[in-house]
Amino acid sequence: MSYALRQAAKNHLVRYGGDVFPNLFRSAKGTIVTDSDGREYLDFTSGQMCATIGHNHPAIVEAVNRAGKKAFHFFSGMIPEVVAELGLKLAQDWLPGDIQKTIFVNTGSEASEVALRMAKMYTDGYEVLALGGSWHGITGGASTVSMASDRKGYGVPAPGVFVIPEPNAYRPYIQGMTVEEAALANLDLALKMFDMQSSGRGAAIIVEPVISAGGVLVPPKPFMQALRKAADDRGMLLIFDEAQTAFGRIGTRTGSEYFGVVPDIMTMSKTLGGGLPLAAVATTAKIEEVLYNRHFTYYTSHVSDPLGAEVGLAVLKVIEEEGLVARANEMGAYLRGRFEELQQRYEVIGDVRGLGLLVGVELVRDRASRAPAHELGALTTAKCFENGLSMNIRRRPERGSVWRIAPPLTVSTDEIDRAVDILEKSLRDSFDQMTARGTA
Numbered sequence: 001m002s003y004a005l006r007q008a009a010k011n012h013l014v015r016y017g018g019d020v021f022p023n024l025f026r027s028a029k030g031t032i033v034t035d036s037d038g039r040e041y042l043d044f045t046s047g048q049m050c051a052t053i054g055h056n057h058p059a060i061v062e063a064v065n066r067a068g069k070k071a072f073h074f075f076s077g078m079i080p081e082v083v084a085e086l087g088l089k090l091a092q093d094w095l096p097g098d099i100q101k102t103i104f105v106n107t108g109s110e111a112s113e114v115a116l117r118m119a120k121m122y123t124d125g126y127e128v129l130a131l132g133g134s135w136h137g138i139t140g141g142a143s144t145v146s147m148a149s150d151r152k153g154y155g156v157p158a159p160g161v162f163v164i165p166e167p168n169a170y171r172p173y174i175q176g177m178t179v180e181e182a183a184l185a186n187l188d189l190a191l192k193m194f195d196m197q198s199s200g201r202g203a204a205i206i207v208e209p210v211i212s213a214g215g216v217l218v219p220p221k222p223f224m225q226a227l228r229k230a231a232d233d234r235g236m237l238l239i240f241d242e243a244q245t246a247f248g249r250i251g252t253r254t255g256s257e258y259f260g261v262v263p264d265i266m267t268m269s270k271t272l273g274g275g276l277p278l279a280a281v282a283t284t285a286k287i288e289e290v291l292y293n294r295h296f297t298y299y300t301s302h303v304s305d306p307l308g309a310e311v312g313l314a315v316l317k318v319i320e321e322e323g324l325v326a327r328a329n330e331m332g333a334y335l336r337g338r339f340e341e342l343q344q345r346y347e348v349i350g351d352v353r354g355l356g357l358l359v360g361v362e363l364v365r366d367r368a369s370r371a372p373a374h375e376l377g378a379l380t381t382a383k384c385f386e387n388g389l390s391m392n393i394r395r396r397p398e399r400g401s402v403w404r405i406a407p408p409l410t411v412s413t414d415e416i417d418r419a420v421d422i423l424e425k426s427l428r429d430s431f432d433q434m435t436a437r438g439t440a
Contacts, residue, residue, distance in 0.1 A: 002036040017150070019392070021385065028353075031408055031415050033390065036053055041385065042419050044407045045392045049212070049244050050270040053318045054408040059439065060274050063314035067307040076299045080306035088311050090282065094246070094253055094316070097262030101288040104304050104312075108243040108269035109137025111279040112206070114298050115265045116141045119204035119411065121296055126160045126238050127198055129205040129236075131192070133166040133214015135398065136206060137239050144208050148213035160364060164190040166211050167219040170351045170362060171370065171400065182407050183223040191230055198234075204265075206239040207346030209255025215394055215402040216353060216360025218380055222258040226419040237264040237287070244358060245269040248319050248409055251329035251356030258355065259364045278308035324409040328356035331411055335359055338420040346427065357411070361403040377401035383426035389419050407418040 005024055011028040023035040031054060033043045046052065053059070067082075074080055083104055091100040105111055120126055130136070130145035137146060144157040151157075163174050169185035174182045205227055211217040231238040240263040245255035250270055256266065264287060269279035283291075303309075319325065336352055339361055343349040350364035363373040363380075381393045381403070394402045407415070 004245060005036065011395065014409050017354065020389075025081065030054040030056075031293060031411050039388075041388050041390045042415060042422070043301060043388060043390050043405075044405050044419055046406050046408050047275055048270065049404075049406050050273060050407050050440075052247060052271045052273045053274050053315055053322075053324065055275060055408040057274065057308070057318060059314040059318045060276070060311055063310040064276075067310040070306065072307045075303050076303050079304055080169070080309060080312065082141075082306050082309040083304045086309040089313060089316060092282070093320075095266065095282050096254055096256040098284050098296075099266055099282045102282040103277045103298065104309060105281070105298075105300065106277040106302055106305075106308070107137070108241070108267070109139040109142045110266035110300075111243070111269050111281050112136040112142035112145070112241065113139055113380075114281040115206070115239045115241075115267050117298065118265055118281070118287065118291055119239060119284060119308050120235060121294055122194055122290055123201075123203045123235060125201035125203035125236070127162065127194075127202045127236075128160060129162050129164055129194060129202075129230075131164050131166040131207050131211060131214070133168075133217060134206070134208060135209040135213035135242075136208075146213075148394075160201070160203075162190070162194045164205075166214050166217055167223050168215070168217050169220075170353070178268055180220040180222050182221050184226060187226055187230070188224060194326070202234045202236040204237045204239050208241045208243070209245045210250060210355060212244050212358065212404060213394065215362065215399050216358060216404055218353060218355055221259050223231075224261045228261050228263075231264070233307075239263055239265045239267065241267050243267065243269040244271065244406070247316070248325035249356055249358050249406065250354075251325065251332060255323060255325075272315060273308060276308060276311045278312050280312075290388065297311070313409050322410070328409050331407075331409070331413070331416065332356040332359065334413055335405070335407075335411075335416050335420075339417060342420065348376060348427075354405075357395060357406060357409060359405040361405065363401040365396070372401040374401045376427075376434065377403070379430040379433065380423070380426045383429050384423055384429060387426055389421045389422040389426075391423075 015388050025035050026032045032040050034040050087102045132147050135146045135148045136142045144161045165186040169179040172182040174185050246268045252371045265280050265283045272278050348363050351362040363377045365371040365373050377393050392404045
C-alpha cells in the first residue's frame with residue numbers, strides 16, 4: 001500500500017515547491033512525525049511552524065470533537081458563539097495596546113490580504129513598504145510584499161511596493177557601524193528613496209517582528225521604534241505580521257510586547273491554530289469603525305468558522321495552563337546553548353541567533369569570509385533527515401545558508417539533546433563526504 005500511494009502521489013499530485021521528502025507521512029504526536037514505513041522523526045520545524053503545542057495535542061483533538069458535536073461551519077453572516085469567545089479572549093489577554101477588534105480567517109497569506117485591504121481603505125492609499133527578507137504569503141497582494149523568495153514567473157505585481165533593507169547584524173549592508181546604527185542608516189536611506197518616489201499615497205509599512213524566512217533576523221529595538229515613527233510621520237499604518245512570533249514562541253506573548261511597539265494592525269496565523277488552518281487580523285476600534293463606515297468587505301466561505309475558533313481557544317488555554325511562554329525562554333536558552341557549544345567546535349557555524357524557540361543557525365565556509373556554505377548546509381540537512389531529524393534550511397544565495405529551528409513549545413531537553421546529537425553526527429558525515437570528493 002505504501003508503494004502504491006507513493007506512486008499515486010507522484011502521478012497525480014501537483015508539485016508545489018519547497019522540500020519534498022521521499023516517503024509519505026502517516027501520523028504525528030508531540031514532537032514526532034511518522035512516515036508511511038513507520039519510521040519516526042523529530043520535527044524541529046513544528047510542521048510548517050504551526051504545531052505550537054505539539055502535533056495532535058489532546059486539547060486540540062478534544063476541540064475538534066467538540067466542534068463536531070456543535071458545528072464546523074456556518075454562513076459567513078452567522079457569527080458563532082465560540083468566535084465571539086475567541087475574540088474576547090484575544091482582546092483581554094493577548095493583543096497589545098488598544099488593539100481589540102479581530103476578524104478570523106484561515107491562513108497567513110489570507111491574513112496579509114485582509115491587513116493590506118484594511119490599510120489601503122483606511123488611508124485611501126496604495127503604497128506599501130516591506131522589509132527585504134520578508135515573507136507574508138503567496139496570494140496576490142501578500143506575494144507583492146514578500147521578498148524572501150518565489151517572486152519570478154507570476155506576472156506583473158501590484159504597484160506601489162517599496163523595499164527597506166532588512167537589518168542583519170551578521171551581514172550588515174553598511175560596514176563599520178554598530179548593529180543599531182547600521183539598521184537605522186538602512187532605514188533612513190530607504191525612507192528617503194521612498195519619499196522621492198512616493199505619489200503621496202502611502203498605506204502601510206508591513207514587517208515581521210522576527211524576519212524568519214530571511215534567516216531568523218532579530219531587528220534592534222530602536223529600528224522597530226523608528227518604523228513606528230516613520231508610519232506615523234507619513235500617515236501610514238504599521239502592520240505586524242506575527243504569524244510566527246505571537247503566542248509565546250519567542251518567549252513573549254507577541255513580538256509587539258518584545259519590541260515595545262504597538263502596530264495599527266496585527267496579523268496572526270500559524271501559532272494560533274496549532275496545526276489547523278486558523279488566522280486572525282486585529283486592529284483598533286477606531287480603525288475598524290472607519291472601515292465599517294466605508295463598507296469594508298472580506299467575506300469568504302470560511303470566515304469566522306467555529307471549528308478554527310474552538311481550536312484557537314484550546315491552543316491559548318494550553319499555552320497559559322502549561323506556562324509555555326516562559327517555557328519557550330527556558331527551552332530556547334537551552335537550545336541556543338547547545339548550538340553555541342557546537343559553534344565552539346565547528347568553524348562552519350558562523351552565527352547562532354533568534355528569540356525563544358525560534359532559532360537561526362548560519363553555516364559559513366569560514367568565519368573570516370562568512371561565505372555561505374550552501375553545499376554543506378544542503379547535504380547536512382538531508383543527512384539529518386536520514387538520521388531522524390527534520391529541519392528547514394534557507395538556501396537563497398543572497399540570504400546565506402541558515403537553519404530555521406522551531407520545535408513545539410512542549411519540546412523537552414532530552415529531545416533537544418537528541419536533535420543536536422543527530423545534527424552533529426550529520427555535520428561530521430557531511431564533512432567526510434565532501435572531503436572524500438574534494439569539495440570541502
